[in-house]
Amino acid sequence: AKPWADPAARPYLEIAGVTKRFGSTAAVDRISLGIHAGEFFALLGPSGCGKTTLLRMLAGFETPDEGSIRLDGEELSRIPPHERPVNMMFQSYALFPHMTVEKNIAFGLEMERMPAAQRRARVEEMLALTRLEKLARRRPDQLSGGQRQRVALARALAKKPKLILLDEPLGALDRKLREATQFELVRIQEELGLTFVIVTHDQEEAMTVSTRIAVMNEGRIAQIGEPHEVYEAPQNRFVAEFIGDVNILEGRADAAAGRFVFAVGGWAELPEGAAPVAMAVRPEKIEIELARGAEEDGPNRILGVVEDIAYLGDMSVYHVRLDSGSIVRVARTNRIRALEEPIDWDSRVRLAWDAKSAVPLAA
Numbered sequence: 001a002k003p004w005a006d007p008a009a010r011p012y013l014e015i016a017g018v019t020k021r022f023g024s025t026a027a028v029d030r031i032s033l034g035i036h037a038g039e040f041f042a043l044l045g046p047s048g049c050g051k052t053t054l055l056r057m058l059a060g061f062e063t064p065d066e067g068s069i070r071l072d073g074e075e076l077s078r079i080p081p082h083e084r085p086v087n088m089m090f091q092s093y094a095l096f097p098h099m100t101v102e103k104n105i106a107f108g109l110e111m112e113r114m115p116a117a118q119r120r121a122r123v124e125e126m127l128a129l130t131r132l133e134k135l136a137r138r139r140p141d142q143l144s145g146g147q148r149q150r151v152a153l154a155r156a157l158a159k160k161p162k163l164i165l166l167d168e169p170l171g172a173l174d175r176k177l178r179e180a181t182q183f184e185l186v187r188i189q190e191e192l193g194l195t196f197v198i199v200t201h202d203q204e205e206a207m208t209v210s211t212r213i214a215v216m217n218e219g220r221i222a223q224i225g226e227p228h229e230v231y232e233a234p235q236n237r238f239v240a241e242f243i244g245d246v247n248i249l250e251g252r253a254d255a256a257a258g259r260f261v262f263a264v265g266g267w268a269e270l271p272e273g274a275a276p277v278a279m280a281v282r283p284e285k286i287e288i289e290l291a292r293g294a295e296e297d298g299p300n301r302i303l304g305v306v307e308d309i310a311y312l313g314d315m316s317v318y319h320v321r322l323d324s325g326s327i328v329r330v331a332r333t334n335r336i337r338a339l340e341e342p343i344d345w346d347s348r349v350r351l352a353w354d355a356k357s358a359v360p361l362a363a
């Protein structure tokens with residue numbers, strides 16, 4: 001079930017026309033979006049795009065200058081901070097250095113006067129959930145970075161707040177641990193059935209963990225969609241370039257001929273209703289074959305010469321210089337590469353793709 005696909009379903013968190021200014025610049029500029037209960041929602045964008053400021057407004061650390069944030073139908077600013085069913089996990093983890101792991105986890109429960117027996121049971125549950133049972137008596141300085149990260153998560157989850165906010169939670173972990181922890185986060189989120197909002201600048205991380213992604217740029221939303229939507233159907237150049245690798249092929253629409261003519265050679269059928277200024281084609285959507293004889297550019301087809309091949313283990317990326325001088329990148333898995341005839345440096349090649357693999361980009 002995808003509640004966001006149902007226009008009648010009311011989001012659990014409703015952000016409406018929210019603006020936050022620092023001085024004369026709007027860090028968050030009239031953003032509206034709805035996040036549904038049980039979602040793992042990612043705010044993704046480059047440094048300075050306003051994602052942390054938006055998250056801090058959800059946490060109640062910042063107040064919007066304009067707009068409203070409703071949680072479960074209630075205006076957030078009217079709920080006193082300690083009664084908000086929201087908890088934030090910080091990038092710095094912010095653990096108490098003099099307290100053991102279990103004390104760190106229990107702290108918030110003590111503050112809200114949870115009875116001791118219930119508290120102990122909850123701490124046990126959180127230790128098990130985050131696989132920290134054996135480390136319960138250690139202090140933060142006796143833990144690795146990854147273990148500290150799990151303590152911070154256990155602490156943020158302990159009260160089982162309905163909404164968990166994660167600010168670059170895996171930023172300090174090395175790549176391997178980071179990838180493993182992404183799956184752990186999803187497991188925990190699904191097990192508890194809570195709503196997570198994560199801030200990240202790492203598009204692979206956002207794609208891995210989230211149900212939907214809001215791609216942000218300069219305080220605004222560039223696109224909201226499921227991971228495959230923002231990857232396969234970017235609505236604009238910013239999203240196409242920020243998510244994954246892409247070739248942007250400039251050109252002009254020739255409406256009379258029903259064609260979009262690429263500046264680099266070749267053309268595509270002009271999609272109905274669209275007035276693109278460029279088209280985005282992912283490197284792995286392009287087929288590369290040795291060109292034979294006197295071939296010419298054609299529909300979704302361009303000729304060029306292999307100038308460089310980057311071997312990446314699972315795949316190889318071919319840099320192909322087109323006759324127009326531009327470079328197009330083509331990715332091919334090495335499983336396929338091993339089966340087909342070798343394409344080497346200086347080979348003359350034909351690049352071709354399905355019409356639907358070229359995504360029109362508006363100005």
Ligand code: ATP
Nearest residue numbers: 022026027045046047048049050051052053054201
């Ligand atoms: P990063 O990934 O680098 O943390 P971000 O996308 O989270 O970036 P924000 O931290 O939300 O971006 O900042 C957005 C803009 O608002 C930036 O230009 C930043 O300099 C500015 N800004 C954020 N907080 C403040 C503040 N307290 N005072 C003044 N300007 C601020």
